[in-house]
Amino acid sequence: MDFVGFLLTQCLNAFSQAAVLFFIACGLTLIFGIMRIINFAHGSLFMLGAYVGYSTVAATGSFWLALIVAPIVVGAVGIAFEKVFLSRLYARGDGGAYLMVTFGLAVIMGEMIRVIWGPHPHGVATPDILRGVVFLLDQPFPKYRLFLIALGVIAAISVWQFLERTRAGLLIRAVSQNAEMVQALGTDVQLVRTCVFGFGCAMAALGGVLAAPMVTAFLGMSASVIIDAFVIVIIGGMGSFLGSIIGSVLVAYVQVFGAYYFPNMALAIMYLLMLVILVVRPGGLLGKEE
Amino acid sequence: MNWKVGFIVCAVAACVVPFVSPNYMLTVIIEALIFGLFAMSLDLLVGYTRLYSFGHVAAYGLGAYTSALLLLHFNLPLPVTIVLAVAISTAIATPIAWVCTRTHGVSFAMLTLAFAQLGYAMIYRFKDFTGGSDGLTGIPRPEGPFGLDFFQSKIGYFYMVLFCLLGSFLLCRALVNSPFGTVLSGIRENEAKTAALGYNTRAYKRVIVILAYAFGSLAGALYAPFAGFASPELFFWLISGTVLIMVIVGGSGTLIGPIIGGVFFLMLENQLSEVTDLWPLIFGSVFIAFVMLAPQGIWGILTARFKKPAVLPQGGADGETTSAPS
Numbered sequence: 001m002d003f004v005g006f007l008l009t010q011c012l013n014a015f016s017q018a019a020v021l022f023f024i025a026c027g028l029t030l031i032f033g034i035m036r037i038i039n040f041a042h043g044s045l046f047m048l049g050a051y052v053g054y055s056t057v058a059a060t061g062s063f064w065l066a067l068i069v070a071p072i073v074v075g076a077v078g079i080a081f082e083k084v085f086l087s088r089l090y091a092r093g094d095g096g097a098y099l100m101v102t103f104g105l106a107v108i109m110g111e112m113i114r115v116i117w118g119p120h121p122h123g124v125a126t127p128d129i130l131r132g133v134v135f136l137l138d139q140p141f142p143k144y145r146l147f148l149i150a151l152g153v154i155a156a157i158s159v160w161q162f163l164e165r166t167r168a169g170l171l172i173r174a175v176s177q178n179a180e181m182v183q184a185l186g187t188d189v190q191l192v193r194t195c196v197f198g199f200g201c202a203m204a205a206l207g208g209v210l211a212a213p214m215v216t217a218f219l220g221m222s223a224s225v226i227i228d229a230f231v232i233v234i235i236g237g238m239g240s241f242l243g244s245i246i247g248s249v250l251v252a253y254v255q256v257f258g259a260y261y262f263p264n265m266a267l268a269i270m271y272l273l274m275l276v277i278l279v280v281r282p283g284g285l286l287g288k289e290e
Numbered sequence: 291m292n293w294k295v296g297f298i299v300c301a302v303a304a305c306v307v308p309f310v311s312p313n314y315m316l317t318v319i320i321e322a323l324i325f326g327l328f329a330m331s332l333d334l335l336v337g338y339t340r341l342y343s344f345g346h347v348a349a350y351g352l353g354a355y356t357s358a359l360l361l362l363h364f365n366l367p368l369p370v371t372i373v374l375a376v377a378i379s380t381a382i383a384t385p386i387a388w389v390c391t392r393t394h395g396v397s398f399a400m401l402t403l404a405f406a407q408l409g410y411a412m413i414y415r416f417k418d419f420t421g422g423s424d425g426l427t428g429i430p431r432p433e434g435p436f437g438l439d440f441f442q443s444k445i446g447y448f449y450m451v452l453f454c455l456l457g458s459f460l461l462c463r464a465l466v467n468s469p470f471g472t473v474l475s476g477i478r479e480n481e482a483k484t485a486a487l488g489y490n491t492r493a494y495k496r497v498i499v500i501l502a503y504a505f506g507s508l509a510g511a512l513y514a515p516f517a518g519f520a521s522p523e524l525f526f527w528l529i530s531g532t533v534l535i536m537v538i539v540g541g542s543g544t545l546i547g548p549i550i551g552g553v554f555f556l557m558l559e560n561q562l563s564e565v566t567d568l569w570p571l572i573f574g575s576v577f578i579a580f581v582m583l584a585p586q587g588i589w590g591i592l593t594a595r596f597k598k599p600a601v602l603p604q605g606g607a608d609g610e611t612t613s614a615p616s
Contacts, residue, residue: 107574267411
C-alpha cells in the first residue's frame with residue numbers, strides 16, 4: 001500500500017509539473033505553428049509573468065487578481081514586440097532572424113527585470129484556500145498542486161475546444177497551414193498573427209504566476225524553463241497543440257521520476273529522450289518534418 | 291592581391307600589440323582573440339551554410355575540457371596537447387554532426403542546443419572526472435617542446451593564440467573560396483536546387499559541421515590552459531547565443547566580420563562592465579538593432595563604402611565580401 005501511495009503522489013506531482021510546463025509550451029507551439037517563429041523570449045515572458053504576479057499580490061493581496069493582471073500585462077508586451085519588431089521581419093523569410101531578435105529580447109527583458117525588481121528572489125504566498133495538504137492513500141499531497149492539475153486540464157481542454165470549435169480557432173489553424181491562401185480569401189493574417197503571439201505570451205505569464213508560489217519569482221527561472229519548453233515542443237512536434245500536451249506530460253514524468261531513481265542522470269535523460277525522438281522522427285511525435 | 295596586403299598589415303600590427311599594451315590589457319586581448327576565433331568557427335555554419343547552431347558552445351566546452359584533462363593527466367608539451375585536444379574533440383563531433391544534419395532549420399538549431407545541454411549535463415554526471423560544478427582548477431601550462439618555456443609567458447601565449455587565429459582564418463578562407471565552399475553557398479541559397487544538381491548536400495553539411503566544431507574546439511583548447519581552469523559555464527547555452535550575436539553584429543558570411551565582432555564585443559564588455567552594470571541591456575539592444583536594420587553587420591557596412599556595385603550578383607561565390615542576402 002505504501003508503494004502505491006508513493007506512486008500516486010509522484011504521478012500527481014508529475015502532472016502538476018506538466019500543467020505549469022503546458023502553459024509555456026502551448027504558447028510556444030501555437031506561435032511556431034502560425035508564424036514559424038521559435039520565440040526565445042518565451043522563458044523571459046514566463047518570468048515577467050511571475051514578477052508582475054508578485055507585484056500584484058504585494059499591492060492588492062489577491063492571488064486571483066494576479067492571475068488576471070499578469071497575462072494582460074505580458075500579453076500587451078508581447079503584442080507590442082510583435083508589432084514593432086517581428087512584423088517587419090516576415091518579408092525577409094529568414095527563420096534565423098526571428099531566433100536572434102527574440103534572443104535579444106530575452107537578454108533585454110532579463111536585465112530589465114533585474115533593474116526593476118532587484119536581484120533577490122520574491123516569494124509569492126499561496127492563497128489561504130489552497131494552503132495545506134490533503135491525504136491520498138495516507139500520503140500527504142499539497143492542495144496547491146491539485147489546483148494546478150485542475151487548472152492545467154481546464155486550460156488544455158478550453159484551448160483545444162477553442163481551436164477546434166470556434167471560427168477564430170479555424171482561422172488560426174488555416175493560417176498555420178497556408179497563410180497566403182487565407183490572406184487571399186480576405187482575412188487579415190497580420191491581425192491573426194498578432195493575436196496569437198499576444199495569446200501565447202499571456203499563457204506563458206499565467207504559467208509564471210502559477211509557478212511563483214512553488215519556486216518564487218527569481219532571475220534564473222527563464223533559463224531553466226525555456227529549455228524545458230523547447231524540449232517539449234520538439235518532442236511533441238513543433239506547431240502541434242496535442243503534441244505540446246503529450247510533450248509536457250512526458251518531460252514532467254522524466255523529470256520527476258528521473259530525479260528520484262537516477263538523481264545524477266536526470267538532466268541527461270531528458271536530452272537523451274529528445275535526441276532519440278528527433279533521430280527517429282525528425283519532426284517530433286506529432287509534427288511534420290519542415 | 292589586395293586582401294593579402296591588408297592581411298599582412300593586420301598581422302604585423304597585431305604582432306606589435308604586446309609591446310604597446312599594458313600587461314593587464316594583454317589578458318583581455320588574448321581572451322578576445324580566442325573568442326574571435328570561436329566566433330569565426332560559427333560563421334562557417336551561420337554565414338556560409340545558413341545552419342543556425344544554437345549549441346556551438348559545445349565545441350568550445352569540449353575543446354576546453356579535453357585540453358584541461360590532457361594537461362592534468364599527461365605531461366605533454368602545450369602545442370601537442372592543443373592539437374590532441376582538437377583531434378579528440380573533432381572525433382567526438384563526428385557523430386554529433388551526423389545526427390544534427392539529419393534535420394535543418396529550427397530543428398537543427400534545437401538539436402545542436404540539445405547536444406550542448408547534454409554536454410552540460412555530462413559535466414555534472416561524471417563529477418569525479420570533470421570536477422562537477424567546481425570545474426577543473428590548477429591546469430598547468432607545461433613547457434613547450436624541447437624545453438622551450440616561451441608559451442608559459444603571457445607574451446608567448448599571445449603569439450600562439452595569434453598564430454592559431456591567423457592560421458585558422460587562412461584555412462577557412464581557402465575553404466570557403468574553394469569549390470567545396472561554393473557548394474556550401476549553394477546550400478545556403480537553395481538546398482533543394484543544390485541537391486537537384488547532384489550534390490549530396492547532407493554530406494557537405496556534415497563536413498562543415500565537423501570543421502566548425504574543430505575550429506571551435508581549438509578556441510576552447512586555447513582558453514582552458516590560459517585561464518588555468520575549466521568550469522561548466524563553458525558549456526552554458528547563453529554563450530551560444532552570445533557568440534551568435536557576435537557573428538551577426540560583426541557580419542556573417544565574411545569570416546573577418548565575426549572575428550572583429552568577437553574581439554570588439556569582448557573588449558567592450560570588459561571596459562563597460564566596470565563602468566555600468568547595464569551591459570546586457572546595451573548588448574541586447576545593439577543586437578536587435580543590427581538584426582533589424584543592418585543584417586550585413588559591421589564588416590558589411592564598412593566594405594559597402596569601398597565596394598563598387600557589382601553588375602551581376604556573384605551568387606555568394608566570393609567569400610570575401612558576401613553578406614547574407616536578405
